[in-house]
Amino acid sequence: MPYSKFTLSKAVEDFQLTIVEGDRFLPEISPINPSSLLKDTLKETLPWAIAVSTKKARSEGIINPVLLEVKRQLKGQISVFSGEEFSVQPEIDLTGYVDFLISRSPEQLFIKAPVVVLVEAKKEDLKPALGQCLAEMVAAQRFNQQKQQPISTIYGTVTSGTVWRFLKLEGQTVAIDLNDYPLPPVEQILGFLLWMVQNG
Numbered sequence: 001m002p003y004s005k006f007t008l009s010k011a012v013e014d015f016q017l018t019i020v021e022g023d024r025f026l027p028e029i030s031p032i033n034p035s036s037l038l039k040d041t042l043k044e045t046l047p048w049a050i051a052v053s054t055k056k057a058r059s060e061g062i063i064n065p066v067l068l069e070v071k072r073q074l075k076g077q078i079s080v081f082s083g084e085e086f087s088v089q090p091e092i093d094l095t096g097y098v099d100f101l102i103s104r105s106p107e108q109l110f111i112k113a114p115v116v117v118l119v120e121a122k123k124e125d126l127k128p129a130l131g132q133c134l135a136e137m138v139a140a141q142r143f144n145q146q147k148q149q150p151i152s153t154i155y156g157t158v159t160s161g162t163v164w165r166f167l168k169l170e171g172q173t174v175a176i177d178l179n180d181y182p183l184p185p186v187e188q189i190l191g192f193l194l195w196m197v198q199n200g
Contacts, residue, residue, distance in 0.1 A: 006135035007128075014092070015138050017091075025168050029195045031187030033058035038069040049161060055123045061101065063121055066186060067100055070193045078197055079103045081111060086139060088146070094139040101140075102197055113149035115140040116200035117193065118156045123142030126165050127199075129158040130176065137169045143197045155196040156185060164189055166196075 003099060012019060034042075049061030059082070067080045087095035100119035105112035117130055118140055120133040133156040141152045155166040162183055168175040183189045 002090075003096040003098070003132050003135050003139075004130040005093060008131040010140070011131045011134040013056060015132070015135075017138075018173045019167075020173060021107075021178055023128070023173070024175070024177050025175045025178055026166065026192055026195065029188075029191040031185070032073065032190040032194055034069055034186050035072060037072075038065055041065045042184070046162075046184070053123065055121055058161035058175050060125065062183065063100060063119065063155065063159060065188060066193070067102065067119065068182070069190060070102070071175065072189070072195060073194055074197065077104075077106050079105055079108045079112070084111060086111060086136070086143075088139040088143045094135065097193065101136075102193075104197065104200075113147035114144045114151045114200075116151060116155065117196050118154070120156070120158045122158060122160055124160055126158045126160065126163065126180070130165075130167070131168060133158050134169070134174060137167065139189045141169060151200050153200045155200055157193075164192075166192065190199060 017197055045061035049057045071080050081101050083097055086098045097117060101115055102117040103112055103115050118133055118136040120129045122129045137154045137156045144150050154169040156169040158165050164181045166177045
């Protein structure tokens with residue numbers, strides 16, 4: 001699974017990227033109230049996912065319900081993929097499976113451009129996953145270009161479900177927000193994700 005081979009330094013070197021580390025790059029975004037379905041789901045699954053504490057439990061119990069809420073809030077006009085193969089340029093290791101991927105296309109049977117947000121799930125320490133997420137973001141950028149659906153910005157997030165860290169790729173420049181955003185509360189994370197899907 002070559003995406004997982006990428007460290008942050010390898011991704012930067014291989015794809016000639018410039019990193020900007022720092023504070024929040026997202027504008028002030030209003031929190032989004034979750035549906036009663038998401039509230040009820042997280043009330044049950046959040047303690048379970050934290051107690052079990054595997055990547056799979058956190059993905060199923062926290063991350064997936066949140067991403068499906070983004071789809072719900074946008075009236076099904078986007079697609080959310082989980083554990084999907086995303087092979088864009090295997091010859092340069094832009095191949096493998098992504099934990100989660102959001103496309104602006106409502107097509108759910110296959111990944112269709114433009115891909116706008118990549119989500120990499122981790123059990124705990126988020127830093128080692130930054131390179132993997134960045135490689136997936138570069139793949140999304142190239143995929144969109146191949147499909148004549150280029151968009152100016154690709155967003156990424158590395159998350160344990162209860163902690164979220166965000167990345168932004170524009171051209172050859174990647175911004176990494178060094179703040180970690182907690183969940184709960186879910187309202188701020190939902191606001192961020194909705195904004196990224198709509199403004200990428």
